[in-house]
Amino acid sequence: MYVAEPDRPWLETPFLFQGFHLESGADIEAVQRVCRYVYIDVERGVDVDRSETPSTTPSAQPSPAAPATGPYGVLTSVEEELDRARGIRGRAHTFIDEVFDDIRGGRSPKLAEVQAVVRDMVASIVRNPDAQLCLSQLKDRDQYTAQHSVNVCVLTIAFGRHMGLPENELNLLGTGALLHDIGKLRTPLDILNKPDRLTPQELEIIKSHPEEGRRILAQSRKMAGPVLDIAHSHHERMEGHGYPRRLHGERISDWGRMVAIVDVYDAITSDRAYHHGLGAGDALSRMYEWKGRDFDSDLLDEFIRCIGVYPVGSLVEMTSGEVGIVLSAQEKRKLRPKVMLIRDERGNPYQPSRICDLTLMGSGGSGAYGIKKVLGPGARGIDVRDYLLEVAAARGA
Known part of the structure; x- marks a missing residue:
C-alpha cells in the first residue's frame, strides 16, 4: 500500500518525505501514532499488476528529478563498512x-590525487551509503571548512546513488562536490569566520568565491566541465536571487541544483x-519551506527521501522509552x-550497546516495537559521535 497524503500537512508529521509504501504491521503502527486516516494511491501500490496498464507516453530517459531504478543494492553491512569507510574519509x-594549505600558502594545489580519493569514496557509498553517512555526523566546529567539503562530497554521492546515477557520473559529481568551495580559500579568514553580520563589502568578497573556485579549477587541464560548473553554480537559486550569475531555474545545471x-x-x-x-x-x-524559491522542488523531495524518515546518525526514542542511534535503513x-x-x-x-534491526522485529499487535520520535542533537546529554566512533573502532579492532 502506498501512502500518498496524510490527514495533515507533511511537516506536522515525523515523516520527512512525501509518499511511502506500507509493507508491514509495524509501518501501519508508525502511521497510526500520528494520523487518524491517510489517502492511498492504488496505482503506486506494490501489488498493482502493471502488465495490464497501457503505456500512454513514449519511453524516455529518467529525468534528474525522477530517480532511475539503479543497479545499487547494499553489498555489505554498515558495521562491516564502517572501519573501511573511516579510512577513506x-x-x-x-x-x-x-x-587548502597550498592555496592559502599561495601555491598551486595538487589536484591530481582527487580522482583516486573520490573513486574510493564512491566505492564505499555504492557498497553501503550508511557507513559514510554515519561518519558525516562526526562534526568538529574547528575544522568546519575541510569537514564541510568532505561531508558535501559524501552526501552528494549518496544523493546521486539514490537517483540511480552510474558510477562514472558519481565520480564526476563527487569530485565537484568535494571541491565546490575551493574558491573560499582565497577569502580572508577574518571574513570567513566572522561571527557578526558582514558588511556589504565583506559580503561581496564572500560572493566572489564561486567565480574564484572556477578559476582555480580551470587551471587544471584534467578538471571536467561539470566539476567547474558545480563550483561556479552551487549558490545559484531557482528564482534567480543566488550568486554569482543570478541564474533562474533550468539555467542552473542539474548537478549545480543538487549540490x-x-x-x-x-x-x-x-x-x-x-x-x-x-x-x-x-x-x-526549514528547507522544505524554501523549495521552489531556493531549491528545485523535485530534487529536494528526492533528497529528503534519500536522507530518510529517520536519518542515519539520528538520536531516537523508542516506543519502549529506550534511546538509540539510527545506524542504517x-x-x-x-x-x-x-x-x-x-x-x-x-x-x-x-x-x-545493543544492535536492534527493526525489520526483524515482530510487527503485529497494537503495541509494535519501533521508533517513537527523533530527538534533537545533544538531547539527554548524549553525544552521538562518541558512540559512532565506538562502533567504528570495534570493527577495526
Whole structure:
C-alpha cells in the first residue's frame, strides 16, 4: 500500500518525505501514532499488476528529478563498512587539508590525487551509503571548512546513488562536490569566520568565491566541465536571487541544483561561529519551506527521501522509552531502520550497546516495537559521535 497524503500537512508529521509504501504491521503502527486516516494511491501500490496498464507516453530517459531504478543494492553491512569507510574519509580529509594549505600558502594545489580519493569514496557509498553517512555526523566546529567539503562530497554521492546515477557520473559529481568551495580559500579568514553580520563589502568578497573556485579549477587541464560548473553554480537559486550569475531555474545545471541542496543541508546542521546546528528533521523542514524559491522542488523531495524518515546518525526514542542511534535503513523499509540501543527505558546506559534491526522485529499487535520520535542533537546529554566512533573502532579492532 502506498501512502500518498496524510490527514495533515507533511511537516506536522515525523515523516520527512512525501509518499511511502506500507509493507508491514509495524509501518501501519508508525502511521497510526500520528494520523487518524491517510489517502492511498492504488496505482503506486506494490501489488498493482502493471502488465495490464497501457503505456500512454513514449519511453524516455529518467529525468534528474525522477530517480532511475539503479543497479545499487547494499553489498555489505554498515558495521562491516564502517572501519573501511573511516579510512577513506580520513584520506579525503587529508587530501582536502593539503589542497587548502597550498592555496592559502599561495601555491598551486595538487589536484591530481582527487580522482583516486573520490573513486574510493564512491566505492564505499555504492557498497553501503550508511557507513559514510554515519561518519558525516562526526562534526568538529574547528575544522568546519575541510569537514564541510568532505561531508558535501559524501552526501552528494549518496544523493546521486539514490537517483540511480552510474558510477562514472558519481565520480564526476563527487569530485565537484568535494571541491565546490575551493574558491573560499582565497577569502580572508577574518571574513570567513566572522561571527557578526558582514558588511556589504565583506559580503561581496564572500560572493566572489564561486567565480574564484572556477578559476582555480580551470587551471587544471584534467578538471571536467561539470566539476567547474558545480563550483561556479552551487549558490545559484531557482528564482534567480543566488550568486554569482543570478541564474533562474533550468539555467542552473542539474548537478549545480543538487549540490546547492546538499551544501545548505550540511551548513545548517553544523555548529558554526554564528549558530548551533539544527537536527536533521528541523533542517529538512526549514528547507522544505524554501523549495521552489531556493531549491528545485523535485530534487529536494528526492533528497529528503534519500536522507530518510529517520536519518542515519539520528538520536531516537523508542516506543519502549529506550534511546538509540539510527545506524542504517533499507531503501524500502525506512520506517524500520537498524538502531544501536544505548540507554534503557530508565535512562541507564547499555554496556555494551545493543544492535536492534527493526525489520526483524515482530510487527503485529497494537503495541509494535519501533521508533517513537527523533530527538534533537545533544538531547539527554548524549553525544552521538562518541558512540559512532565506538562502533567504528570495534570493527577495526
